[in-house]
Amino acid sequence: MAHNVLLIGGHGKIAQLLTPLLLARSWNVTSMIRSADQTAAIEKLGQGQPGKLSVLVSSVEDVQTESDAQKILDQVKPDWVVWSAGAGGRGGPSRTKAVDQDAAVAFTKASIHAPSIKKFLTVSYIASRRNRAPWWTDADWEAAQKVNNEILPHYYKAKVAADEVLTVLAKERFDAEAKKGVPENERFAGISLRPGTLTDKPAGGVTVGRIPSRGDTSRATVAETVVAVLDTEGAKGYIDVLDGDEDTVGAIKRLVKEGIDNVEGEDFEDQKKRASQL
Known part of the structure; x- marks a missing residue:
């Protein structure tokens, strides 16, 4: 099936690696970029690919x-949405909040409330959580706390808020569709893909499941994992990689078969309270 994918943040490093992989599956991609100056670079990514590439400057x-x-x-009419945008630390705390929280939450809500959209995947990061993962060691937790409270506090606040909105609203829609008798493989999938420290190394294999909070993930591997997750029925929730x-x-098929969701350890009711305030 030729899916229509809206890729938000299309000029980012991961998104540029991801775009040809999506097109190679004969999926159609609308790459949303912030400036017309970026158009030529994006259009090159679609050359010789079976999928159709469109560029949206917005x-x-x-x-x-x-x-x-x-x-x-409404303009793009996607059935899948991938959020790969980010302020990248530029513009200070206010821009981080505007992009990584406010815009991300806006697209999350709109996507989940659109019946025609079946999947929403956001690229987050492995330490974007309030509570200690049950499988983390003391050193894992200490490292995550250092990143979230000392190194990237504004980014953490924005990302964890957006992740929580996705978790809460995706579960509500999934459960509502279940009550209506929608088959499980046709229900909405909300996915937070959560890599470690990003590198520019070539794509390789992965470690997924109940894994440490510390380690590297190449951007190319993130791109390949996005495709694998989108293409795997039943993949949803937090996926650490x-x-x-x-x-x-x-690896992704194994995760689904084993029912692993890295949201384990978070308090859904607390998430629900916070999400309702955004």
């Missing part, structure tokens, strides 16, 4: 509400 910073996001969804030795496609 800055995520202009998306402040669910209504703003809905206008873009580091560089490793397991085949990416097989």
Whole structure:
């Protein structure tokens, strides 16, 4: 089936690696970029690919509400949405909040409230959580706390808030569709893909499941994992990924079969309270 994918943050490093992989599957991609100056670089990614590539020049910073996001969804008409945008630490705390929280939440809400959209995947990071993962060691938890509270505090606050909105609203839609008798493989999938420290190394194998909070993940591997997750029925929830030795496609299928969701350890009711305030 030729899916229509809206890729938000299309000029980012991961997104540029991801775009040809999506097109190679004969999926159609609309790459959303912030500046017309970036158009030529994106258009090159579609050359010789079976999928159709479209470019949408529209800055995520202009998306402040669910209504703003809905206008873009109405224009593109995707059935899958991938969020790979980010302030990248540029513009200070206010821009981080505007992009990584406000715009991300707006697209998350609009996507989940659109019946035609079946999957929403956001690229987050492995330490974006409030509570200690039950499988983490003391050193894992200490490292995550250092990143979240000392190194990237504003980014952490924005990302964890957006992740929680995705978790809560995706579960509500999934459960509502279950009550309506929608088959499980046709229900909405909300996915937070959570790599470690990003590198520019070539793509390789992965380590997934109940893994440490510390380690590297190449951007190319993240891109390949996004494709594997989108293409695997039943893949949803938090998916932590580091560089490793397991085949990416097989690893994601194993996660689904074993029912592993790295959201384990988070308090859903607390998430629900916070999400309702955004």
